[in-house]
Amino acid sequence: MAALFAGRLLVANRERDEVETERELGRALDNKVLLLYFGSARCPRCRRFAPLLRDFFLRLTDQRHVERASQLGLVYVSRDETEEQQSAFLRTMPRRWLAVPFGDAFKRELELRFAVSEVPAVVVLKPSGEVITGNAVEEIQRLGPACFRSWQEAAELVDRNFLLAEDFDNWTRRSITDPIRRLKYKLDKKKNKERKEEGEESS
Template sequence: MAHASLVSSIGEQLQSHSGAVSLHDISGPDKIIALYFSAHWCPPCRAFTPQLVSFYQHVKENTKHQLEVVLVSSDHEEEAFNHYFGDMPWLALPFSDTKRKVRLSRQYRVTGIPSLILIDSRSGRVITKNGREMVTRDPEALTFPWRPRPLGEVLSATTLVDPDGQTVTYDSIKDSYKGLYFSAHWCPPCKAFTPQLVAAYEEIKKKEGNFQIIFVSSDRSEDSWRAYHSTMPWLSVSWEEETARRELASSLEVQGIPTLVILAPDNTVITTDGRADLTEDPRGERFPWRPQSVDILAERHMGRLQESPCLVLFTDGENTELQFGRDVLLPVAEEYLLEHSHEGGLTLHFFVAGEDEVADSVRDFACLDDVVPLVAILDLSEGAKYLLEEGVEVSTATVHNFVTRYTNDKLTPLPVRPVTSTATNTS
């Protein structure tokens, strides 16, 4: 049986060359599903597909592993899809299921194609989002299915050094909060952020002595790494540990630098957005910056609004109103997130907004009336918005009902921006 989260995201029926195939038939213990985001019009995709075909056949014929690939096409025309899919020995998401394609791309944060994401079919958990790189690096599937090692295991097997080059054992810091700082000397934003991080680190250490930072370098030479590390009062993964640096970046899906990831003493990830957290809280008053069920809408959240559906309660910005908004949303958000945490990128995010430039820009973009309080669910990537009905009192009960109706597809979406008369009259 497929995990419920996979059924929700992929659907129960997939397309083969001979008809429909049930997702449940390709799921179960030790069965891996690889979502292949690709398109015929994309030259890198056409170059990678033969490699993937060869790898797929090798796994089927020469290993004990059970792998099924599912094409998630970005083709615009069904004829192109049919032509491209015709040369593939695996399954596909039906071409007509365009809405699901968009949601899958958002859920797994696919920013470019080709992209290959491996999922454990029984648990629904992502094994790796770097399938394309791994197929190229390991064409014989020697380490397939490339399950990441636990972070603690990676760190404990890695040589750590202090700024003087002295080796420090992982055992001496294993029970600490840890900040993994992905950075490089050649990177101007990194060099600007590092002094801020040094100042915050010293403040946090005064209050929370149980905190260590480990520099994970992306420098291009050992000399640059040494020079940069000498400006830092914390540890570093040694220069010789290139594989460990790459493994840490891959496991934590680091997309750019500088990135600050905060780990709990048990090495669970608290936040991958430590840079933004520190910028908002430079003295570390809220360290270790655990994610909030309800956030105050800020500039840093604009990317999230573009990626995922978000519920925003707009207020007049007074402290009492912001607190009222948090009190209203918190029970709803906590219940929702508990029930829907498996949905990854499609999970609804909850925000309270005041009267500021960020809130005004969101209102303007989504063509929302300038009234308070106003509750809206914005799904900007799909061009849809849902509004709590005018005249309904804003309370935990009414917002809970609103979210329940949204979750059960009982709300009618409105366009984020009104349809122009020109578009309306186009046939």
């Protein structure tokens, strides 16, 4: 997903840090479902939706709500009229959010690319950049954090938290589900060995 922002600057929502290197972008966005939130602080509908989106994001990523953060990233693409409006809005939002810098023409490119004609809009993307949902505002309002599961399945994310250490060291990925199959095989093999040992003991 970092490829979408290759050669671009993103602003981290913590003391206005810039996230610009490939490594930083990769750490922030790779292997995650990405939300592009198009909004404006002056838009009444956005003001009503933003607290809901904030709560939605925190319930999936904040350790005060979940034991392990979901593979979810968010980039704010604002239609704010001033940089002060954008900054003031971001100060009320989660620190893990990123933002396209104010005044960056890339915001217009994103609007055209994803056919965003009104705000609020939340475009949901796979790590590959493929669109899962063109505008998930109503889905988030209706289902809350529960809708993330369907996005995760659609994105075919590899949950690296479930891989064993040796899988990382020797991982030559044949497909996105290959490490999961390897882990299942390893567990099945262990179970078969235990059953065999139990059979020998009983005989």
